[in-house]
Amino acid sequence: MFKKILIANRGEIACRVAATARRMGVRTVAVHADADASALHVQACDEAVHIGGSAPRDSYLRADRLIQAARATGAEAIHPGYGFLSENADFAQACADAGLVFIGPPPSAIRAMGLKAESKQLMERAGVPLVPGYHGSRQEPAFLREEAARIGYPVLIKASAGGGGKGMRVVEQAADFDAALASCQREAAASFGDAAVLVEKFVQRPRHIEIQVFGDAHGHYVHLFERDCSVQRRHQKVLEEAPAPGMTPALRQRMGQAAIAAARAVGYVGAGTVEFIVEQRGGGDMAFFFMEMNTRLQVEHPVTEAITGLDLVEWQLRVASGEPLPLPQEQLHIEGHAIEARVCAENPDNQFLPATGQLRVYARPEGVRFRPVPGVRVDDGVREGDTISPFYDSMIAKVIAHGPTRQVALARLDAALEQFHIVGLATNVQFLRRVLRTGSFADARLDTALIEREKSVLFQQRPVPLELAAAAAVAHTLLAERALEDADPFSRRDGWRSHGPSSRGFEFQFHGEAIEARLDHLRDGALRLQVGGWSGALAFERPRPDAQAPAATPGAIDLRLGERRERVTVYLQGETAHVFTRLGAAAIVCVDRLAHAGEGPADVGRLTAPMPGKVLSFAVGPGDAVRKGQALAVMEAMKMEHTIAAPADGTVAELLYQPGDQVVEGAELLKLATA
Known part of the structure; x- marks a missing residue:
């Protein structure tokens, strides 16, 4: 087993890895940027190293600085967490070249699964079912438009090198294809440095079910059952649960075997997740198709830990140190049900716009102490008084509830969220509670359109009289x-x-x-x-x-x-x-x-940045007449694009910034003269 590891990440995953390593007697090294020098993950580790500026490209995405920090502190291995460089094959290779163990799969497996198009071709050869689509290398817009017509609308455009919902758009009709393609390519290039996309048939009433897999360097593979991650907004997960409601033993076995076949096809080592899109057919029948493989630990791994009683980070460390898998498949069992909610700094009533600001109040369920909620775990990397900055992901914490049945887990999660109090910036806590209470979620009528289907009871609600x-x-x-x-x-x-x-x-x-x-x-x-x-x-x-x-x-x-x-x-x-x-x-x-006293009315005719970010483009110029709701500008923040729309009819008087400019929250982007 390692004596010391460097954690090349931040936030709750860094705190999580540090806690497991400490329990195993392994010392840990934290890294931090300017923005999070006093963050909780820094204090959770035995040592800390500053690696650069606040923007990820100046710190957490600098492989050279991470490796230098590991060498300087005597770390033997690097745990990448998730996000940042966790699925970067070049980083994994650089670790190996520097004599460091990358706690994850070999570079070849990351490369094989890193590009969606190539990975699907590989899965097809391995006999894993695929969604109909185009996964090739040709990227001319006209050709992709022809492929979309051949596949049949609606189609899904996805960044070939991406994940996390970035660079992804559903296109309902041919007239919208070109604009959606251009937007996907811009977002893909900004997030992953690769504008390539693939086009697939958009499955109706789809469920997102993934299988947790593990492999070791001795050729052993297991799956640790499934997670349902169907509840999503903007193609990003909101709630995850295990096991998947309605899963039959036969379907679980087939999906597990397919996931292991996928891992075996690339010589996978460590923790990985094989994601499937599941089509719900009549009579309860379900067909599954390979989407992608995440070659890392997933945000939602705690629900798997809850139902199996295992520590997946411990498994990662043992496998990376050369040990065989701790348990064979026949000794793995499911106990109870677990549901996880992602608490994020965002405004659900404003298209889930990311929020920044200080956590003026941050009271976790056990801190509120109205009544104890059994079976609840909170994973976070923040404290009261910390600031949620625009540089990193908007997730604040994960709340995981486990119980003997889904109904008990659901009740425990709602009780925990009731006692999760955050003041200082917009969050989705109350939105999560409303999702849990919808008929669709309570009755396990799940698909990726659940939030859209239940929007009448989810948005713009006023539950407190x-x-x-x-x-x-x-x-x-x-x-x-x-x-x-x-x-x-x-x-x-x-x-x-x-x-x-x-x-x-x-x-x-x-x-x-x-x-x-x-x-x-x-x-x-x-x-x-x-x-x-x-x-x-x-x-x-x-x-x-x-x-x-x-x-x-x-x-x-x-x-x-x-x-x-x-x-x-x-x-x-x-x-x-x-x-x-x-x-x-x-x-x-x-x-x-x-x-x-003496205050006057607020200014009118102003359009301001709703968050810190970068101006990508303006769709109008001075003198242009615009209508209410018309798109005026596009901003990028937290690696996502956000459209600024006209609040009323009017005429553009002046543009105050240029594309590429960084702006602070509240900055006036353009002047609009209204009637």
């Missing part, structure tokens, strides 16, 4: 005031009068609407709240510690609104009260009229 949000904000205000008061009755602000009742007004902004509320202090000391047509008694107190939650959760309040009882948690950031409830979360602005 006005009266609950306002009551929580009022209670938080009064509790904060009480904490500052002394025993002098004439200095208290509790509405006490020597005779008669008193009232106090509150002003709020809730979902962009101005709201006025009135709190009446009654003669018997009771409170009555009136807001938005709702009126009723209000009572509140801090939760009392008990055996399950021995310490009070900061910000937690037990509310009583009329006959209704709710436990809420409130975090005040500036004037905004962030309210978390069992129903969901909401933000309500507590308006201080004096603080905003």
